[in-house]
Amino acid sequence: MMKRMVMTMSVLALVALGEAFAGPVVSQWGYSVDSRFVESRFSGSSGEILVGERELSWGAADYIDYSSCGFMGIKCWFRRPPTISPDFRQPSTDPGRNRSALTLGNGVTNDLTGGGPAVGSVATVVDGSADDAAEIGVGTSLTHWNNRLSSRYSTLEWGRIATSLTLTPELPASGAGIETRILDFELFLKETANQGACAGDSTTPCPDLFGLLAVQTLDIPFLYDGNAYLVSLLLQDASGGVAPIATLHEEECAALGLGAGCQGFRTAEEQATTFQFAFAVSTEALFPPAAAQPVQSVPLPAPLGLIGGGLLVAGLSRGLGRRGR
Numbered sequence: 509m510m511k512r513m514v515m516t517m518s519v520l521a522l523v524a525l526g527e528a529f530a531g532p533v534v535s536q537w538g539y540s541v542d543s544r545f546v547e548s549r550f551s552g553s554s555g556e557i558l559v560g561e562r563e564l565s566w567g568a569a570d571y572i573d574y575s576s577c578g579f580m581g582i583k584c585w586f587r588r589p590p591t592i593s594p595d596f597r598q599p600s601t602d603p604g605r606n607r608s609a610l611t612l613g614n615g616v617t618n619d620l621t622g623g624g625p626a627v628g629s630v631a632t633v634v635d636g637s638a639d640d641a642a643e644i645g646v647g648t649s650l651t652h653w654n655n656r657l658s659s660r661y662s663t664l665e666w667g668r669i670a671t672s673l674t675l676t677p678e679l680p681a682s683g684a685g686i687e688t689r690i691l692d693f694e695l696f697l698k699e700t701a702n703q704g705a706c707a708g709d710s711t712t713p714c715p716d717l718f719g720l721l722a723v724q725t726l727d728i729p730f731l732y733d734g735n736a737y738l739v740s741l742l743l744q745d746a747s748g749g750v751a752p753i754a755t756l757h758e759e760e761c762a763a764l765g766l767g768a769g770c771q772g773f774r775t776a777e778e779q780a781t782t783f784q785f786a787f788a789v790s791t792e793a794l795f796p797p798a799a800a801q802p803v804q805s806v807p808l809p810a811p812l813g814l815i816g817g818g819l820l821v822a823g824l825s826r827g828l829g830r831r832g833r
Contacts (some may be wrong), residue, residue, distance in 0.1 A: 516786040517641070517661060519829060530734025530735050531734055531735065532680050533632065533735050533791060534679070534680075534683075534737075535632050535634075536629055536632065536676060536677075536678045537630050537631075537632070537678060537682060537771070538627075538628075538675070538677075538791055539627065539628060539629070539630055539673065539675055539676070540625045540627045540647070540672075541625060541626045541627075541646040541647035541671065541785075542623065542624035542672050543612050543647075543669055543671040543672075544562065544612065544671075545559070545560070545562070545564055545610075545612070545622060545667055545668070545669055545820050546668050546669070548666065548667040548671045549664075549665050549666040550566060550662045550664055550666070551662050552662040553793065554660055556569035557664055561612075561623070562611060562612045562622055564611075564664055565608065565609035565610075566608060566661060566663055566664060566775075567607030567608055567661050568604060570592065570593050570608055571592055571594075571605065572590070572592075573590050573592045574589050575582040583672060584778075594606060596608055596609040596653040596719060597780075598631045599778075603655075603656040604618040604658045606657050606734065607653075607657075608652075608655045609651075610633075610651070610652055610653075612648055613648060613651060614648055615647055615648060615649050615731050615784050615785070615786070616646055617627065620649065620651045620782060623648060623752075624648045628645060628646060629642075630644065630787075630788070631643045632737070633788055633789065633790035634789070634791050636789070636792050636793075637791070638740075638794055640651070642790060644742075644744065644787075645786060645787045645788065645789070646786050647785045647787060649782050649784045649785060650669075650783045651780055651782040652773075654776065654779055656778055660669075662815055663697070664697050665697060666694070666696050666697070668693065668695070669695060670693075673739070674686065675732075677733075686730070686732060693720055693721075693723060695719070696718065696719045696720075696764045696766065698716060698719070698764050700717065700763075707757065707759040707760045707762070708759045714777075716774070716777070717756065717760050717763060717764055717773075717774060717775075718772050718773040719760070719764035719771070720753070720770065720771045720772055723771075725740065725752065726740045726752055726795045727793045735791075736791070737789055737791060738789070738791070738793060739787055739788070739789055739798070740752070741753070741787050741788070743783060744784045745784075750786055750788070752795055753762045753771045754771065754772075754773075756770055756771065756772040757770055760772070764800075783803065797798055799827065814828070
């Protein structure tokens with residue numbers, strides 16, 4: 509009993525000593541956020557599939573445009589008809605000539621393709637509410653270019669996005685950057701039928717669904733210079749407001765093959781939908797458990813806008829929690 513009391517007193521003494529020698533709370537951080545696709549899976553192998561670190565695209569391959577040859581092909585008797593490379597950013601009315609895609613963009617530069625790194629500065633939230641633009645770090649974005657495709661083409665079923673976040677103290681004094689590590693997000697896509705009943709409370713035409721495997725995105729703890737901080741991954745709307753990644757309807761989760769309470773997104777048919785990621789660094793929890801479980805899925809991008817930074821997704825440093833995967 510005495511030995512246990514001595515050990516307890518020793519632990520308390522060490523905690524008190526650590527607090528006594530903690531440095532000043534960092535009020536502003538420099539940051540760099542980057543994201544990339546690291547794995548993907550498609551249904552079938554028809555059409556052309558392109559896989560890159562910043563782009564996953566699928567649909568029609570290059571084709572020869574005989575329509576420019578005129579009557580009986582006269583205009584092409586002495587010249588080769590042009591070859592057309594379908595562009596998911598400029599879809600046509602012909603689903604057999606279209607491509608769809610997922611791209612990673614940069615919320616700081618407002619580019620929807622090309623990815624990061626997104627760099628900037630972010631103030632630490634010390635009052636429990638991220639209500640100032642300076643307290644929101646804008647990161648990378650995820651855009652679904654959801655164009656009409658022929659049913660014969662392969663489509664994306666699953667992908668993994670890895671994002672890294674590097675934090676560097678700037679105020680009240682500069683310091684060494686926190687070494688980052690990668691946090692993976694697994695993303696599942698459900699191409700829905702455009703006719704008939706939709707899962708959950710969606711109206712026709714049914715939006716396509718993206719679901720995330722359960723992963724901690726809010727109030728993730730880390731230590732720096734003897735002080736405790738929390739990082740939360742958020743979505744940012746067009747007016748600069750932020751909110752947690754939302755929970756999909758139970759029927760939508762089931763359609764994705766995921767359990768109830770899955771997080772995710774909806775994307776409208778024949779539109780480009782961008783999700784802008786952002787994050788906040790705080791000294792106390794911004795989203796207690798009761799507030800961290802929204803019951804509706806994320807609105808379509810016009811109202812919910814863009815979250816500045818990469819899918820969805822933030823990589824956290826060894827200091828950000830000091831835990832293994």
